[in-house]
Amino acid sequence: MAIDISIATFIVVCASAFAIFIYLKYKKLAIDSSKREEDTKRKMYELAILKELDDRMGYSLNVQNIIDVITGSLRQFIDYSAVSYMLVDPEKIIFKVHLEKSISQKFIDEIKKRMLGSISALLDYDYSNQRIEEVITGAILSEEIDKKVESFFNIPLVIAGKVVGVLTIADTKSGLYKEEEMTILYKITNQASRAVSRLQEVVESEEAKLNSMVSSMSEGVVMVDKDFRVLVTNPAIRKIFQFDNIKELSVFDFIDKLAGKFDFRQQVNKSLQESKILISQEVQINERFFQIAVSPVKNILLGNKENTLGSVVIFHDITPQKEAEKMRENFTSMIVHELRSPLDAIKKTIDLTRSSNANKKKRETYLQLMRDSSSDMLDLVNNLLDMAKIEAGKFDIIKKNSDLRLVIKDSINFYGVSAEYAKLKLKSDIANDVPSEINFDAHAIFRVISNLISNAIKFSKEGGLF
16 A cells, blocks of 8 residues: 555656646747747847838938937837937037837936936037037926936947947836847947948048049139038139138128129029029129129939039139120220221312312322222221131131242332332341241231331331331
8 A cells, every 4th residue: 555655656746747847848938939039029120120221311411310210110129218319419419309108307307417428428528518409209298207217228329430429218117128129229220320431431532522623623612501501612712702811611701702792692592492503794803703603402312303402603703704805895996996097088088189179299199198098997907807817716827938028029019109108218128048938928927017017107207217
């Protein structure tokens, strides 16, 4: 009987041990399964958020938009009372908080304080007195919920090796966040940061090329964004406005210099609103004249969607054209004046010839006067034609072997009567070593010599010799 009891006891113990073994094994399997399920869930979240970042980032360098994508997806992965980020801007601190649960303002102030401390430590600068632009979204604030920050962790936001802010998750419960969640968030933010850093490097490289090109331009160039912040200026624009001593230019520098001449802000606004290039009439700046072109600057994004980045204003120096135009006007005025005199002389000489009983000698004198006046007019017309040909780039020199002596002799014979009438003597003196044939434009040289002789006759005193 005792043996039966021992056997029964042994069987019970073995069965219990086996049951415990099976229980523990299945429990371990359940734990492992749950762990694998959690790992799979985290992995799926990681892949989903990375794909969403890839889809929504595009070619964006806006860190705030990228962090909005990350914070907006956290609720499907991790439990929190508030998720927030803080970004450092040159003029302010951007602090944005999204509340998943109702909390008090005191809770937010605590988060803000901790984040400012983190940024100050990371950047080795005291940001406690910096202006903060605060935005709160999500659940409502309730001062009746007097709960403190119990779970809290920061993720530094690093772009191109520089800390630009922090991302923070906080909750009213303690011991909430595990290493796995923090690791995934670190991985996601780091990958987004690397993508932005690579894009920024590309942009900076292209900007360097663009700046080199803009710097070499002779036209003055200034580019402003949609908020009228000056983005690009080149050396030419500084020279035009004499801005050598101003390190950082603002739009007000240009507005002040162009006051009463060109409405800089209005023209840029009009160009952006109408999405077209505007070209001004001539504007005088510091003794020089410029034509100003204003054009919107657009970035073609995916889907052929146009995104206006700002406006570029180009100052083209038209002073040389103005001076050439003035010279043409002066030349035309001079030609008209010069033509009036010989025409008037011809008219009067004809009237005298017709109305008087002049003898043969006087008639010859009148005819000579008409010939001289006609010759002067012909010279003026030829000069005018030459000027037009030179401006058109069609002034041709026809060179061939000719005798310079004959050209000089023909010029003297042509003006012989005029010189005699003016009681002057024409005489040529040519060196013996001048070749009989020279390769030159005989017609052009004849006109040059004739102009010299004509002027000499006109301005020489009676009895002179040349």
